Amino acid sequence: MDKQSDRLKRQGFARLDGEPFPVFEAGWVWLVGAGPGAPGLMSLLCYHALQSSDVVVYDALVNSSILDWVRPGTELEYAGKRGGKPSAQQRDISLRLIELASAGKRVLRLKGGDPFMFGRGGEECQHLVKAGIPFRIVPGITAGIGGLAYAGLPSTHRDTNHSVIFLTGHDASGKMPANVNWQAIATASPVIVMYMAVKHLAEIADALMAGGRDAGDPVTIISNATLPQQSVAETRLLEVKTFLAENELATPAIVVLGHVAEWRPVLDWYQGGLKENPIG
């Protein structure tokens, strides 16, 4: 089926009017998380926003097939930014949102995962507040939770971890974040979920080991999580450097440090299929 008829077919989906689906008013910006990739993981409010907006300003990490769910005639604007490019561009995006909303459009700012999880959603909202533009936030399933689920890793499990740390592997300038207390983080939580971490992973691994993290701890790297081309790689903290030298990792990727990796052989429902019961 071609894209257009795909779209038309989807117009047959219910319109989500009335409670609990707020009216998308003209001149508003909705900052919406599209989820980690698989279109089915978008929320009903995200779908409602796609069906009600005049213009969608979307990021590189938004799966393009999610954009098929807009009404015909909706403008689509790419605001992609990958790998910590200069932050001036970020300002341009905020200014563009203000410009579109001021022109009376219903502006859907669509981001991968959750807009407030390493997505600069906070910064964009600050600009909207300053400009007096009304906005709504629609949370999404973040890659650091949904991506783990698709690799058979529970984010928490009573037997392995009572806490999780979400960490970014680079700062606004693209460097390894300097204002992270690596020493403290290294041993603070049994599970550390890292976004944007592939580029500096060898350095991060060194910093965590220097901070006292067990060098034998498992590292799971989930690329293209929730998508058909998802791939999962497994190594150990000590071996990260060699592993990276020998393997080409597809991005985007989430890196998970910790023993939740041990659930994967049991719980890998997405790619592993159902196995005989290894728990007994």
Ligand code: SAH
């Ligand atoms: N707001 C997003 C994160 C944006 S930062 C969220 O909540 O998910 C971008 C980083 O997210 C990527 O570098 C990668 O670490 C992670 N990421 C996003 N989508 C992903 C996917 N489908 N698979 C693996 N990692 C993903």
